[in-house]
Amino acid sequence: MSTLQENTLPAKQKATRATVHRRLHPTVIVYLALVALLVVGSVLVGLRGEVLLDQNGILNILTRATALGLVAIGQTMVILTGSLDLSVAYLVGLTSLIAAETMAGQDSMVLPGVLLALAVAAGVGLVNGLIITVLKAHAFIATLGVALILRGYLENNYTGPAGDVPRGFQHLGYDRIGPVPIAALLMLAVAALCWWYLTRTRPGYHMYAVGGDIEVARLSGVRTRRTIITAHVLCSVAAGFAGIYLASRLGSGAPYVGTDAGYDLESIAAVVLGGTLLAGGRGGIAGTIGGVLILATLDTTFDALEVDPFFKDVVRGVVLVTAVALYARRMVANRAHGRLS
Amino acid sequence: MTTGTTTSVRLTGITKSFLGVPVLRGVDLELRGGEVHAVMGENGAGKSTLLKVLAGVHRPDGGTIEVDGGEVSFAGPSDAQRAGIAIIHQEFTLLPHRSVAENVYLGREPVRRMQVDRRRMVADTRELLDWLGEDGIDPTDPVSSLSVAQRQVVEIVKALSTDARVLGMDEPTAALADHEVELLYDLVRRLRERGIAILYVSHRMREVFDLSDRITVLKDGQFVTCAPTSELTSEDLVRHMVGRDLGEYYPDRGVADDLGPVRLALRGAGNARVRDLNLEVRAGEIVGLAGLQGSGRSAVARAVFGVEPFTRGSMEVDGVARRVTRPRSAVRLGVALVTEDRKGDGLALRQSVRDNTLLVRRAALRGGRARAKSDVPALLDKVAVVARGEHQEVRFLSGGNQQKVVLAKWLAVEPTVLLVDEPTRGIDVGAKRAVHELLRDLAKRGVAVLMISSELPELIGMSDRILVMHDGALAGELPAGASEGAVMALATGHGVGEVP
Ligand SMILES: Nc1ncnc2c1ncn2[C@@H]1O[C@H](COP(=O)(O)OP(=O)(O)OP(=O)(O)O)[C@@H](O)[C@H]1O
Ligand SMILES: [Mg+2]
Numbered sequence: 061m062s063t064l065q066e067n068t069l070p071a072k073q074k075a076t077r078a079t080v081h082r083r084l085h086p087t088v089i090v091y092l093a094l095v096a097l098l099v100v101g102s103v104l105v106g107l108r109g110e111v112l113l114d115q116n117g118i119l120n121i122l123t124r125a126t127a128l129g130l131v132a133i134g135q136t137m138v139i140l141t142g143s144l145d146l147s148v149a150y151l152v153g154l155t156s157l158i159a160a161e162t163m164a165g166q167d168s169m170v171l172p173g174v175l176l177a178l179a180v181a182a183g184v185g186l187v188n189g190l191i192i193t194v195l196k197a198h199a200f201i202a203t204l205g206v207a208l209i210l211r212g213y214l215e216n217n218y219t220g221p222a223g224d225v226p227r228g229f230q231h232l233g234y235d236r237i238g239p240v241p242i243a244a245l246l247m248l249a250v251a252a253l254c255w256w257y258l259t260r261t262r263p264g265y266h267m268y269a270v271g272g273d274i275e276v277a278r279l280s281g282v283r284t285r286r287t288i289i290t291a292h293v294l295c296s297v298a299a300g301f302a303g304i305y306l307a308s309r310l311g312s313g314a315p316y317v318g319t320d321a322g323y324d325l326e327s328i329a330a331v332v333l334g335g336t337l338l339a340g341g342r343g344g345i346a347g348t349i350g351g352v353l354i355l356a357t358l359d360t361t362f363d364a365l366e367v368d369p370f371f372k373d374v375v376r377g378v379v380l381v382t383a384v385a386l387y388a389r390r391m392v393a394n395r396a397h398g399r400l401s
Numbered sequence: 402m403t404t405g406t407t408t409s410v411r412l413t414g415i416t417k418s419f420l421g422v423p424v425l426r427g428v429d430l431e432l433r434g435g436e437v438h439a440v441m442g443e444n445g446a447g448k449s450t451l452l453k454v455l456a457g458v459h460r461p462d463g464g465t466i467e468v469d470g471g472e473v474s475f476a477g478p479s480d481a482q483r484a485g486i487a488i489i490h491q492e493f494t495l496l497p498h499r500s501v502a503e504n505v506y507l508g509r510e511p512v513r514r515m516q517v518d519r520r521r522m523v524a525d526t527r528e529l530l531d532w533l534g535e536d537g538i539d540p541t542d543p544v545s546s547l548s549v550a551q552r553q554v555v556e557i558v559k560a561l562s563t564d565a566r567v568l569g570m571d572e573p574t575a576a577l578a579d580h581e582v583e584l585l586y587d588l589v590r591r592l593r594e595r596g597i598a599i600l601y602v603s604h605r606m607r608e609v610f611d612l613s614d615r616i617t618v619l620k621d622g623q624f625v626t627c628a629p630t631s632e633l634t635s636e637d638l639v640r641h642m643v644g645r646d647l648g649e650y651y652p653d654r655g656v657a658d659d660l661g662p663v664r665l666a667l668r669g670a671g672n673a674r675v676r677d678l679n680l681e682v683r684a685g686e687i688v689g690l691a692g693l694q695g696s697g698r699s700a701v702a703r704a705v706f707g708v709e710p711f712t713r714g715s716m717e718v719d720g721v722a723r724r725v726t727r728p729r730s731a732v733r734l735g736v737a738l739v740t741e742d743r744k745g746d747g748l749a750l751r752q753s754v755r756d757n758t759l760l761v762r763r764a765a766l767r768g769g770r771a772r773a774k775s776d777v778p779a780l781l782d783k784v785a786v787v788a789r790g791e792h793q794e795v796r797f798l799s800g801g802n803q804q805k806v807v808l809a810k811w812l813a814v815e816p817t818v819l820l821v822d823e824p825t826r827g828i829d830v831g832a833k834r835a836v837h838e839l840l841r842d843l844a845k846r847g848v849a850v851l852m853i854s855s856e857l858p859e860l861i862g863m864s865d866r867i868l869v870m871h872d873g874a875l876a877g878e879l880p881a882g883a884s885e886g887a888v889m890a891l892a893t894g895h896g897v898g899e900v901p
Binding site for chain 2: 260261262265266268269272273275276277278279280281282283341342
């Protein structure tokens with residue numbers, strides 16, 4: 061059957077192309093960019109006679125990265141599956157309130173508070189998933205609708221912070237080992253778990269398949285509805301974790317902690333910055349964490365440099381667009397070399 | 402892979418409608434282990450739908466499916482897989498970003514200690530590839546790095562990995578070149594020897610007669626006949642499919658005197674894929690471009706059309722030197738390209754038949770000509786599209802009818818240089834004839850046609866001259882009616898023709 065291989069390149073040529081391919085992997089680009097950013101940031105801050113990566117600076121970056129990281133991990137799952145979740149920001153607010161109000165200052169209520177918040181989050185994810193799969197609404201509209209419903213609920217029932225987190229539970233938000241917050245480590249543990257789930261388990265494989273081509277997945281016997289719903293439930297639970305963490309930091313629940321920080325769009329930006337295709341099917345958690353760290357480092361650097369907020373947003377926008385353009389170029393280059401996309 | 406010559410599948414009175422429109426109207430089919438059973442019929446006759454019913458993709462509205470004598474009902478594709486049925490669909494069902502092994506076991510990944518057992522997946526895939534003699538494909542390669550033919554092999558491995566005893570193949574050779582088809586034949590025969598029942602859908606007569614033991618013909622969703630291949634002639638078959646006789650002929654060629662001016666000329670043109678191209682296509686002629694898959698045939702068309710432009714040499718359109726660097730400029734110059742990949746480049750699947758037909762015209766032309774809608778029916782008629790109406794979304798058309806819409810779309814801009822790449826891929830015999838006549842008719846009206854086809858009889862039957870490519874360059878030119886042997890000799894780099 062030798063003729064069938066007519067199009068393949070000689071082994072050696074192929075090997076070099078494969079290394080080029082690997083070297084340019086988006087995840088690698090993201091971490092290279094992160095290192096470059098840390099270097100540039102350190103120099104700029106250094107010029108003012110300060111240090112970016114001292115104990116405080118590291119703490120600052122990791123603290124910023126924790127809540128956004130949790131939300132972005134969940135967002136990665138839905139985006140990989142070819143979906144999207146715009147309701148996470150309000151859900152973060154809602155779950156922070158549920159956790160804090162259930163705890164009501166009692167140590168014994170910590171566990172019920174956490175579980176209830178996560179259960180409600182899972183419920184919201186289930187609703188998102190069902191609207192998308194059963195009612196066949198586009199994910200953008202479906203989750204926007206759910207976001208509006210959550211907003212309505214929050215606006216009607218809360219005017220400001222509510223609930224009370226017991227002192228013991230605040231340790232979650234503030235304890236640290238050296239410059240590293242415990243919560244950041246927990247976030248990384250969640251990331252590792254989700255990485256394992258996506259790259260090693262069947263449901264994870266199926267998320268990539270559904271995002272890659274839902275019709276192909278269906279014809280191959282993948283249960284596409286279940287896969288999409290699972291992704292949404294996991295995404296919302298991750299947002300629930302972020303809400304609980306923020307409650308622990310603030311000492312109470314706050315309806316707009318999620319939206320003030322813009323976690324909906326911010327998490328999508330982190331995912332895309334991390335090299336995951338917005339259309340789904342390609343990318344992963346490792347890149348997302350890189351994207352989150354880049355955004356957190358940018359913010360910390362700007363704060364240290366005391367630049368004005370407008371300039372800050374401009375730079376963030378430029379970074380995002382540049383990254384996406386870079387990945388797109390890479391894909392076009394692949395195509396030109398005979399890779400079909 | 403279990404052997405069992407007793408395996409049989411029986412479909413009785415299968416009916417299926419989409420939104421109230423019947424597509425299958427009481428189809429019977431019987432399939433035995435160790436036979437190749439061909440299913441033939443015009444575009445839209447319901448062949449793919451029948452296979453999808455068997456694959457558990459569509460649930461039949463009525464009728465029964467029996468496997469080994471017991472009635473079954475499939476809630477989804479995985480149920481059919483468990484019953485030993487695997488289908489290779491008309492469209493590729495591979496994920497380009499995933500590895501070969503991941504694609505082969507998609508939906509059925511082996512699990513060990515909560516994890517996907519990657520090692521076993523890779524080992525089992527490698528074993529199947531070895532069994533097929535395909536050691537050039539590595540199970541860990543991403544599918545995007547494979548050629549079309551290799552992808553077809555992966556599809557087959559995917560089907561075999563289910564331990565299928567019944568294998569349906571929906572136009573498996575549509576994407577393959579002639580020499581690759583031979584390899585597929587070989588494979589199908591080996592599977593048959595193993596006692597696997599094979600359901601084979603194809604529009605290529607030659608293939609069906611070479612391979613099959615029995616043939617079932619469908620027309621408009623109805624069962625027409627089922628007979629042993631040895632008892633049928635191709636004329637019988639055409640009559641059953643089309644309902645009338647179609648002689649075995651190609652439209653008359655043009656007369657040399659009718660040839661008009663040179664419409665397209667390449668002088669020493671080349672880019673990363675092709676080199677030193679010198680050729681002329683005159684108004685009124687159909688020039689065939691032959692070559693093996695990967696020889697650069699399609700690259701020539703893509704370069705002329707500005708998709709991957711020439712970087713060396715020059716190109717003239719209607720006697721004026723032009724540098725075409727994007728399709729839009731090509732269209733403005735009257736150049737059109739009917740691509741071989743209808744899903745990737747050819748169609749907006751979620752738009753209507755009409756919108757697709759008018760897509761290029763609206764995009765590239767100005768004024769009233771761009772807005773005219775009235776001639777859409779005439780255009781669709783010309784290429785014999787069978788659709789429910791102008792407003793049906795293209796993705797719901799049968800594969801062959803989608804191909805016809807691609808043709809109509811380019812006819813809508815009234816090109817003067819028409820590049821056609823595999824124009825009759827997946828098109829039924831009757832429509833194929835219509836396309837051939839259409840191309841000849843266009844040539845007679847002064848269009849210069851450059852035609853690429855992997856089906857040599859078609860290429861030879863249609864072309865006024867044949868240019869043969871080998872390894873990115875022109876290997877020679879052959880006159881009308883050259884033998885297949887002469888073309889293949891040049892294409893494989895052995896023969897000598899007149900170098901233009
Ligand atoms: N999902 C669907 N929704 C609506 N109509 C459909 C759908 N799938 C197929 N059809 C229609 O059913 C008819 C039969 O289509 P099918 O794909 O089975 O034809 P076919 O015999 O395979 O044709 P071809 O040779 O062109 O592949 C066509 O008219 C097609 O438009
Ligand atoms: Mg079909």
